[in-house]
Amino acid sequence: MRIYLDHNATTAPRPEVIDLVTRVLRDTWGNASSVHAYGQQAKSVLDEARSRVATLIGADPAEVVLCGSGTESDNLAIRGAADAQADAGRRHLVTTAIEHEAVRATMAALGRRGFRITTIPVDASGIVSVDAVREAVTPDTALVSVMHANNEIGTLQPIVEIAAIARATGALMHTDAVQTAGRIPVDVRALGVDLLTLSAHKFHGPKGAGALFIRRGVKLAPTLTGGRQERGRRSGTEPVAIYAGMGLAAELAQAALADEPGRLALLRDRLETALLAGIPDTVRNGAASPRVPNTTNLSFAGVESESLLIGLDLEGVAVSSGSACSSGTLEPSHVLRAMGCSHARALGSVRFSLGASTTEDAIDHAINAVIRVVTRLQGQAPRGGR
Ligand code: PLP
Numbered sequence: 001m002r003i004y005l006d007h008n009a010t011t012a013p014r015p016e017v018i019d020l021v022t023r024v025l026r027d028t029w030g031n032a033s034s035v036h037a038y039g040q041q042a043k044s045v046l047d048e049a050r051s052r053v054a055t056l057i058g059a060d061p062a063e064v065v066l067c068g069s070g071t072e073s074d075n076l077a078i079r080g081a082a083d084a085q086a087d088a089g090r091r092h093l094v095t096t097a098i099e100h101e102a103v104r105a106t107m108a109a110l111g112r113r114g115f116r117i118t119t120i121p122v123d124a125s126g127i128v129s130v131d132a133v134r135e136a137v138t139p140d141t142a143l144v145s146v147m148h149a150n151n152e153i154g155t156l157q158p159i160v161e162i163a164a165i166a167r168a169t170g171a172l173m174h175t176d177a178v179q180t181a182g183r184i185p186v187d188v189r190a191l192g193v194d195l196l197t198l199s200a201h202k203f204h205g206p207k208g209a210g211a212l213f214i215r216r217g218v219k220l221a222p223t224l225t226g227g228r229q230e231r232g233r234r235s236g237t238e239p240v241a242i243y244a245g246m247g248l249a250a251e252l253a254q255a256a257l258a259d260e261p262g263r264l265a266l267l268r269d270r271l272e273t274a275l276l277a278g279i280p281d282t283v284r285n286g287a288a289s290p291r292v293p294n295t296t297n298l299s300f301a302g303v304e305s306e307s308l309l310i311g312l313d314l315e316g317v318a319v320s321s322g323s324a325c326s327s328g329t330l331e332p333s334h335v336l337r338a339m340g341c342s343h344a345r346a347l348g349s350v351r352f353s354l355g356a357s358t359t360e361d362a363i364d365h366a367i368n369a370v371i372r373v374v375t376r377l378q379g380q381a382p383r384g385g386r
Pocket residue numbers: 008009069070071072074100102147149150151176178179199200201210
């Protein structure tokens with residue numbers, strides 16, 4: 001039995017999505033900018049994809065820019081907002097210590113170009129303080145960018161409150177909703193954001209497709225210039241088949257929103273409770289709530305997550321680790337570090353992320369495998385704290 005518990009990294013494309021992508025690739029290969037029938041057919045597939053993505057997040061189709069990935073969408077939001085507002089004297093950007101690299105590295109690059117960056121810390125439960133954002137935002141703030149849910153620990157951030165603060169000072173509000181769009185209800189109006197990023201491969205769509213919601217009236221400088229596709233905001237001939245796949249995946253994800261989050265929360269809680277109770281000194285990283293329903297992040301005492309990952313992979317269970325190997329040494333994740341976790345606790349952390357393929361059987365199998373592998377590794381490890 002092979003069990004995939006790494007849905008926050010990516011998800012399998014749904015069979016209907018694969019069928020549609022294949023069909024469009026074969027039959028509707030025209031250039032969507034062409035005036036002739038080939039082009040118009042491609043344009044109508046593109047329009048449908050855009051509408052489906054827009055419906056998923058409560059936006060108008062005209063407010064959705066289709067692009068190549070969540071990373072590209074984050075870049076367009078942040079660089080586009082920074083560049084568009086710099087001339088008006090707004091050269092300050094606010095972000096948090098737990099963002100994905102797509103945001104972190106982009107902010108760092110803008111910092112090197114002379115933008116002032118304020119990075120808001122998080123508390124021990126991984127939640128950004130609204131008061132800290134209020135203190136950070138000034139009349140020269142161009143953009144506040146705070147992720148909707150964290151990819152490692154799953155905590156949901158207080159976007160509604162933070163967006164209200166940004167709005168009050170005339171700054172734009174961006175949220176990276178890559179871990180929430182298509183997984184829990186996401187509505188751009190209810191959140192009050194100007195810019196929102198999503199990525200198709202996180203909700204059973206194809207890789208190579210993402211989108212940026214740009215509220216009507218918001219000005220962004222394009223990061224890709226050229227043939228002025230996507231109303232000049234993202235040039236490049238559109239990969240119509242891939243976008244069609246994203247559109248269908250969005251529609252199917254939306255239909256599943258009625259039941260899937262509740263189903264996953266029960267399974268996630270079953271896994272979390274069994275591991276916390278079954279392996280001494282195991283702790284959860286991040287708040288239990290508010291949190292997305294599919295994610296838990298646990299630290300096991302006296303175990304390095306890389307060894308656990310490999311041991312579990314041999315048992316057919318795929319998870320991911322909160323640490324990454326950099327120049328031959330294990331580096332704890334920036335998210336766990338920002339939460340103040342000790343080095344050892346961060347190095348022992350593992351992320352379990354559930355999805356459409358996760359069944360009760362799979363969870364019970366995973367529980368047994370984790371207990372077996374952790375117990376074996378703990379037996380080998382020198383004794384020590386977390
Ligand atoms: N933002 C978050 C929170 C993510 O989890 C990811 C991917 O893991 C990204 C952005 C990047 O998205 P993509 O893989 O589509 O570039």
